[in-house]
Amino acid sequence: MSSIATDAPLGAHTSHAPAGVRSAAPSASIGSRIAIRGLSRRFGRFTAVDNVDLQIEPGEFVTLLGPSGSGKTTLLGAIAGFAAVDEGDILVDGRSVRGVPPHQRGFGMVFQHYALFPHMTVAQNVGFPLRMAGLGRAESTRRIGETLALLHLGEYAERLPAQLSGGQQQRVAIARAIVRRPPVVLMDEPLSALDRRLREAIQIEIRALHRTLGTTIVFVTHDQGEALALSDRIAVLDKGRIVQVGTPGALYRQPGNEFVARFVGESNVLDARVLRVHGEAAVLHIDHGQAFEARHAGTPLSPGQQVKVLVRPERVALVAAGTAGALAATVESTVFLGEILRVDAVLPGGGRLQVRGLDPRDGHVPAIGDTVHLAWQAGDAWVLA
Known part of the structure; x- marks a missing residue:
């Protein structure tokens, strides 16, 4: 059952929550550190x-x-x-x-x-x-x-x-x-x-x-x-x-x-190779695909290094053929989730990408085996340590 002590709390304090806390507790907080x-x-x-x-x-x-x-x-x-x-x-x-x-x-x-x-x-x-x-x-x-x-x-x-x-x-x-x-x-x-x-x-x-x-x-x-x-x-x-x-x-x-990338939310984790690094961004390349830019946390990276890169499914978009930087992929499955359409696709090099977007207004859903083109913004890819 719920356990409540019969004694007074262990102590009082005047400290506040750290910066970055999403919704701060009231100023009259009774919480303990x-x-x-x-x-x-x-x-x-x-x-x-x-x-x-x-x-x-x-x-x-x-x-x-x-x-x-x-x-x-x-x-x-x-x-x-x-x-x-x-x-x-x-x-x-x-x-x-x-x-x-x-x-x-x-x-x-x-x-x-x-x-x-x-x-x-x-x-x-x-x-x-x-x-x-x-x-x-x-x-x-x-x-x-x-x-x-x-x-x-x-x-x-x-x-x-x-x-x-x-x-x-x-x-x-x-x-x-x-x-x-x-x-x-x-x-x-x-x-x-x-x-x-x-x-x-x-x-x-x-x-x-x-x-x-x-x-x-x-x-x-x-x-x-x-x-x-x-x-x-x-x-x-x-x-x-x-x-x-x-x-x-x-x-x-x-x-x-x-581990954190896969456990916290849906994730696409791709194998990529570093082409060059400039500041907090790196230009990466995946097999049979275009070069693209990704952010990183300051971890030392060097040209030629193999890395894992995260792109969240909701950041991947279905785009028209010929869109700059788009990757061609083959549809493996589609799942209608009400307001969300999930598309799973396979890249030529064997990597898999999941796409999650709003159900299209025209109701068009890619069929299994169709070729689709996928892209994301440069800031939406993250190099994992």
């Missing part, structure tokens, strides 16, 4: 979390994103106090919480499975942490009402969990986690059991709730779309290590390596 330093967690010979460092600013929304087995849930469990730490430390507002039991850390917790008390009403479930804290009846009633209103649950206060939809039950679990206004809320894949429309609706509510409360949120998911939609920053994990941390825009547009 979390510093993870050299954290490792092993299970026998298997290292689930491997020497992780991460700084989370007060009031920031940070998502731990990665595939199954990447260590994201173990890392969240260590922050919560559910998982033991073999090496390193976790500081909350400058104070170590290593060895502090979960119920004394002052955090809220939302799990994938709602774990509501089936015999309690919505109001009783939400008020349970307040009762455990010994809060008076009048103040508890006020806080419960205020929290139910924040999550649009007021009319369901006297219902039992079995009388609610999955989305409503998850909102009750979130309400229970925030009713004491904790400085940190930890969320472990809380939306994975919901259908797409419900997930999108609750994402909007979580985002609005974060702006309203200013609490620090650490969110775990394997869904990159969810991470992009919710986060101020994303920490991408692979094999127990953080491979890149950045804003959603930075990770999507300028991934640090091929």
Whole structure:
């Protein structure tokens, strides 16, 4: 169930979120700063979390994103106090919480499975942490009402969990986690059991709730779309290590390596050869194709070097034959996705390109086996380190 400490938060602060945070927390942020330093967690010979460092600013929304087995849930469990730490430390507002039991850390917790008390009403479930804290009846009633209103649950206060939809039950679990206004809320894949429309609706509510409360949120998911939609920053994990941390825009547009490029969003990754370099741009060439320009992150490149280059599918356009710099390709498949048309094509050298564009107004869809011509803007290609 959602875990709320019965003690006061570990500390106060006056710091603000770092520059570049997409939507800053309110000036009255109650969130705590979390510093993870050299954290490792092993299970026998298997290292689930491997020497992780991460700084989370007060009031920031940070998502731990990665595939199954990447260590994201173990890392969240260590922050919560559910998982033991073999090496390193976790500081909350400058104070170590290593060895502090979960119920004394002052955090809220939302799990994938709602774990509501089936015999309690919505109001009783939400008020349970307040009762455990010994809060008076009048103040508890006020806080419960205020929290139910924040999550649009007021009319369901006297219902039992079995009388609610999955989305409503998850909102009750979130309400229970925030009713004491904790400085940190930890969320472990809380939306994975919901259908797409419900997930999108609750994402909007979580985002609005974060702006309203200013609490620090650490969110775990394997869904990159969810991470992009919710986060101020994303920490991408692979094999127990953080491979890149950045804003959603930075990770999507300028991934640090091929793993991040493929995991965060749809991607075209092509093999190319460097022809020349000038400043932060490089001129590349792919087999049986034209030369084109791509940006890079300042990584040393030299003529003749083989590199990987990323072009996002929505940046690739179907153009007329003879367009300067266009690549000829053969259509392998087409998929109608409603407002989006996806075209998969094969280049003469064997490379594959996916194109995602708006459904054409004339309804013309290339047929399998057709030759199409593909192009993109110079700034839309990114050399991977």
